[in-house]
Every structure is written in structure tokens, then in C-alpha cells.
Amino acid sequence: MSHTDERIVSERLAEAFHHFMLYTPPERLNRCLRTLLIEYIGHNKDFLSPEFDGWMDDLTLLFELLDRAAKETRGWHEADDDDNEIQLHRGLKEDAKGLRENAGGM
Template sequence: MLDKLAEESHLPPRIENAFKLFLKRTPPERLNRTVRTLFIEYLSHQHDFLPPDFHLYLDDLSNLFILLDKIDCETKGWYTECEEKN
């Protein structure tokens, strides 16, 4: 499926619609801040007991943060300051 997705110029309609709904409800800057905060809180409490495959979590989260940063750049002005802060 990933090869097919890479070849297509558009996302499948169901994914595109779900993503649009997600963006309508969730400011990416706020989500980015929330996930980073939760992650740091998790690390501060679990730093001595991290799972052996934690490096995979870091890779996935890094990719998510990169995506959220790009989405945030592309959606500047879509949300009110109140929506982005709450």
C-alpha cells in the first residue's frame, strides 16, 4: 500500500476526508505542543523504565513532529489564537 500511496498524487478519498476533518477540529500547533508536553512528562517519570524498543517510539514521534511542523506552517491563519492556545 505504501508503494501505491507514493505513486499517487492524491491520498485515497477516505484518508483525505478524515485528515480534513482532523484539521478542522485540531489546530496542528496545539497538538504538536500537547504531544511534546505529554512526551516530556512521560520521560520525566519513566526515564529509568523505558521499553527496550524505545528508539522506535522516538523515530515515530520525530516523524510526527516533523509532519506537525509542516502542517502548522501550511495552515497559519486558519485558526484563531484562542483555538491554537486551548
């Protein structure tokens, strides 16, 4: 018995995610979020929410996604090796075909 997952990502969401990957270095974002998390825990270790373990499960999945994205997009971003560089973002209204060309047909 085979099971097919009928959940489909809309074209609009796929384009937004693609845009995000093109203009946000995942390695830098991953490092930033992990640092924020450690600082948050350090400042609130005695007062963490009872829901914190559930949040950590979600954050772990996000970190794994960002790890994978960093590996697969290495070299896409000028800021890959520079934490201080800010990427200029183009609006989401940019032609989806142009996005695919910029990403090499992702």
C-alpha cells in the same frame, strides 16, 4: 529507470485527514504531545521500554508533520494563539465539498 509509488491514500482517509486539519490546531497538538512525551520520559527515565528508540523515530516524523501542518494552516484556527480554547468538531459525515470550501480548496 523511474520508480512510481503505487500507494494511494483513499478518499475517505484524505477527507478524515482534511477534517482533522480543519478542526485541530496542529501547533497546539504538537505542543501538547511534546509536553506529554517529556513528562513521560521524566517519570519513566529509568524504566523506558526497549522499543522506545523506535517509538521516538515515529514520533519525530509525527512532530515534523505537525510542524509542517502548523506552518501551512496558520490562521485557519481561532485557537492558534489560545491554548485554552476548545474547538467544536463537526462529524465526519459533513459534505466533503463543504470541507474543501472551508479550507479554501486545500
